[in-house]
Amino acid sequence: MVGWIEYELAGADLGEVRFALSPMNELALSLRTWREPGRYPLQLPWLQLTQDARASLDGEMLLALTNDNLWTPDFLTPRPWSPLTRFDDELAALAATPLDVVRDDIAEVHPDPALRPAALQGRRDRVLRRITSALSAYWTACFEPWWPRMRAVLEADIVFRGRTIARDGLAAMFADLSPRIRLVDGVVRCEMTSKIGFRRSTAGEGLTLAPTLFTRNATAPISAEEAPLILYGARGAGTLWESDRSPAPHALAGLIGEPRARLLAVLDSPASSTELAIRLGVTTSAVNQHLRAMRDAGLLSAARHGRSVLYLRSGLGDELVRVGA
Structure with a gap:
């Protein structure tokens, strides 16, 4: 591990932790499977099922939204506030992203302007419109038909975590999320593969935990300015397509x-x-x-x-x- 993020819980109890789902997070994180399908063997059946549909999409833009480290811009993984989050609402919020945020988050993923994909160059308002359009089409073609099934697995995971908290406590729940996550003395530590390291408090914001089908361990926003959020691999992902x-x-x-x-x-x-x-x-x-x-x-x-x-x-x-x- 080469990096870490620590969240100090303002109150070391369930009141500081909430669970939520984000269709937009799933959509953005799934782009990793395009770049390196071999690292996501559980999703190969879905990639095969959607192969023809993906061929008609704006692949140039969609592939540009990840890099060789499989990072995605933070504005594509918004902090969800509810297990009932709707994709249309998240898409509207994406379209309204401040252009300086678009600029900064893209620079985090592609720091060298000379090597930045052509799809991400030019006027930022046009880039944002193209990103929004590409992701909307991607959702319709490759996610919408499968989302009820995906959502059922994600919701089942949240129910399981709630029962773990009730039975064994908050620390046990965190320990079961991923080998990279642990709660010690009111601090949640998430080890990262990226070269970052920061600690911030959850005071006034709380910590959101979101299960995802498209990470093998755990991930979090790479900027300390983003709201506290940890995305972790959902239970049952291995049976999703069986x-x-x-x-x-x-x-x-x-x-x-x-x-x-x-x-x-x-x-x-x-x-x-x-x-x-x-x-x-x-x-x-x-x-x-x-x-x-x-x-x-x-x-x-x-x-x-x-x-x-x-x-x-x-x-x-x-x-x-x-x-x-």
């Missing part, structure tokens, strides 16, 4: 039926009905019927998170799967 068509345990299927046994078997981590339908290759309405029946029987717990209801095996469900395996 379909789970394996048969349910035979004994369990004989007891509660094949469809419900398959659902119960995969619900060892929180998931929404939309995500489960995709994974199991069935309709969402069919999944919902089975989920409600198993929840009413005490085999599942359910918690609303944003616009989704996330389901998880209860203690009774865990025991049933164990005995029926």
Whole structure:
């Protein structure tokens, strides 16, 4: 590790920490997979699925928004304020980015003007309009069809982190985010691969934690002027593009039926009905019927998170799967 960022929590409790999602962050960070797909093997199925769509986009501009270190300009990874953040709102905020911020953040990523990609040169207002247009088209072609599935994984991660805090405390939650993150004496330290080092307080702003599908460890804004934010790899990213068509345990299927046994078997981590339908290759309405029946029987717990209801095996469900395996 060659760099670090430290955030001093103004109050070492949950009140200083919030979780949020950012579609724009996911969009910007995903550009790393264009430059070095081999470093993101979990996303190769998505890259293959979107290959034809990406060929019609403004690839010159989109590739210019990263560098060889896989940095992206900070204004493309805004601090989200809610798990319900909408892409359209973030796109409008991007279009209104002050031009001096655009200039400075691009210079952080491409410091040598002579080597700066041609797409990022010229009048800053025109550059910003082209960036906004390129990202809007990228979202429509490559993200919008898949976003419900992506969002379900991200929301499930947040629910899991909340349960970790309730069970084991804030320090344990931070320790589980990434080997690069730890909380010691009220200071959250995030180790970075970039040559930076600063400490700043979260007083008046708090610290936002945002799960992402497009980082292998953890990352944060490279400028001390940016609001406190840590992006960390979401749980379940490895199963995002997989379909789970394996048969349910035979004994369990004989007891509660094949469809419900398959659902119960995969619900060892929180998931929404939309995500489960995709994974199991069935309709969402069919999944919902089975989920409600198993929840009413005490085999599942359910918690609303944003616009989704996330389901998880209860203690009774865990025991049933164990005995029926």
